[in-house]
Every structure is written in structure tokens, then in C-alpha cells.
Amino acid sequence: MTLQTEHPAGLAIERRNWKFGRGATARRWWHGGDAGRTAFYNALSSTFPVGEKFFMSAVRHYRDEAPEALREQIDDFIFQESTHSREHVFFNRQARDAGYDLTSSEDRAARTIAWAKRRPPIMQLAGTCALEHFTATLANAILTDPMHLAGADAEAQRMWRWHAIEEIEHKAVAFDTLLLAMRDRPRFRRWTLRFFTMLAAGVRFHYVVFRNTADLLRQDGKNDLRAWRRLLAYLYGKPGLMRLLLRDTFTYFRPSFHPWQHDDRALAAHALATLSPPLAAPMPK
Numbered sequence: 001m002t003l004q005t006e007h008p009a010g011l012a013i014e015r016r017n018w019k020f021g022r023g024a025t026a027r028r029w030w031h032g033g034d035a036g037r038t039a040f041y042n043a044l045s046s047t048f049p050v051g052e053k054f055f056m057s058a059v060r061h062y063r064d065e066a067p068e069a070l071r072e073q074i075d076d077f078i079f080q081e082s083t084h085s086r087e088h089v090f091f092n093r094q095a096r097d098a099g100y101d102l103t104s105s106e107d108r109a110a111r112t113i114a115w116a117k118r119r120p121p122i123m124q125l126a127g128t129c130a131l132e133h134f135t136a137t138l139a140n141a142i143l144t145d146p147m148h149l150a151g152a153d154a155e156a157q158r159m160w161r162w163h164a165i166e167e168i169e170h171k172a173v174a175f176d177t178l179l180l181a182m183r184d185r186p187r188f189r190r191w192t193l194r195f196f197t198m199l200a201a202g203v204r205f206h207y208v209v210f211r212n213t214a215d216l217l218r219q220d221g222k223n224d225l226r227a228w229r230r231l232l233a234y235l236y237g238k239p240g241l242m243r244l245l246l247r248d249t250f251t252y253f254r255p256s257f258h259p260w261q262h263d264d265r266a267l268a269a270h271a272l273a274t275l276s277p278p279l280a281a282p283m284p285k
Helices: 035-060 068-097 103-117 121-144 154-169 173-181 187-219 225-236 241-252 265-273
Strands: none
Touching: 035 068, 035 103, 035 121, 035 173, 035 187, 035 225, 068 154, 068 173, 103 121, 103 187, 121 154, 121 173, 121 187, 121 241, 121 265, 154 265, 187 225, 187 241, 225 241
């Protein structure tokens, strides 16, 4: 079987076994001494371990029926996501060490994933594609404009930039797996599945991340209008991480959409050149 994709020539998904922040003590407000920015990234990180396990499971479900090239990419995708999960488990532990209680944040993410797991496998995969589009968009923004992480502790910056690089590298794997899984469906049904799962994923993503952010701000006594005005100006003004996310969500609704219509490998390669490999870690199982 030949799977029609839009991969750029020479695409590589590298298996880097890197780890970050060991031996370092993270500041409580590690993002430029700002409670709001720190809370937002901590809130985002709290969703990653359970979310990435869900992504791996959703894609792995279709691995055996994929052609060899896609099977290899699925294996590389799973490797990268497993290391992301491990590093965010450690990052979240540092947030706890700094005094934050992430229990409600992680529970909220887990309840959302439990809801998603009750959907059929094809819907779980479509939801994974929607959320992978979010992470690829956020990754592109973080690597394009250093203002997103300006003032953040050096090791935290390195971890988030490494994560962003790999999100770009594997950004089409789940989508190509979805194309495979939907190959016998009419074009309109394929589009409606993508459309409605993106709507559901978008609503739940924003709800979870912003509720988690509010929980963390509350722990700092900063869940007030002033803190939110500053944070929303950062997220939707300049540099505007979430504004860019909303903008690029609409590209996903195009019937002809494919992640590699935007080839940002050069951006990822340039960012990678600025990162020296950190300590190696035990190989993920």
C-alpha cells in the first residue's frame, strides 16, 4: 500500500535521549520572576505526562497496519514522546519542590484523558492529531521568537526548546496515521471527523490549561485581575503564544490540510544548533 503524504525530502525524526535540570534547583517563579508566566507553563507541563501517554497509545493502535516507513516513524514518535513525558515528570517534580501542589492540575488532565479514552480508537487518534497540531504550533512560536521564554531560567529554556524541536520533527506522524486509518472513508466524513474533534480538543485544552493556571496562581495569592491582565497581554498580545495558537487552529480546518505544508525544519535545525547535548539518560522502555 502506498500512503500519500506531503513529507519534505530527507525528513528525520531523531532519537535523542536527553535529560534536563538534574542537579539544579528551580526558582519558584522560574519564568523571569513572573508568577503568571510561571503558572501558565507549569500548568501546561502538568498535562504532558498523561497526555503524551495517550498520544502514544492512540498512534500505536494502528502501527501494525501501517506501511514500513510509517511504522518506523511511529516508533520514533513513541520514543520522542516517552522522553518528553519523562522530562515533564521531572519538571513537575521541580515545581513541587518549589512549593506548588499540582494534584488538582494533574487530576483535571487525567479526567480529560479518561473521557477521551472512552471514545472509539479513530476518535482518540483524531483528537491526538488536533492536540499535536497545537503542540507543533506552540513549538514553532517558541523557536521563532525568543521573547516567549525571555527571562526564564536557562535550564528551563533548554528543556522547552528541546521539546519544541522534537514536536516539529514528528508533527505529521499522528496525522499520517489518521490518513491511513481513514483511507476507506469518503472525503467529507474524513473532514468532519477532523473538524469536530478539533473543536472538542480545543475547548478541553483551553479549559484544562487555564483552570490549572488559576489553581497555581491561587497558591501564590496572585489569582487576581492584575495578574491575569499581565498574563493575557503576554499570551494574546506580544509575543502572543495563545494568539498564534488560535490563528493556526483555523488552518487545520482546511480539507486539504497537512502539517508539512508548513516546512519549519530549518527553524528546528537552527534551534538545535544552539543546544549542546545534556546528560544522557536511561533508555525509555
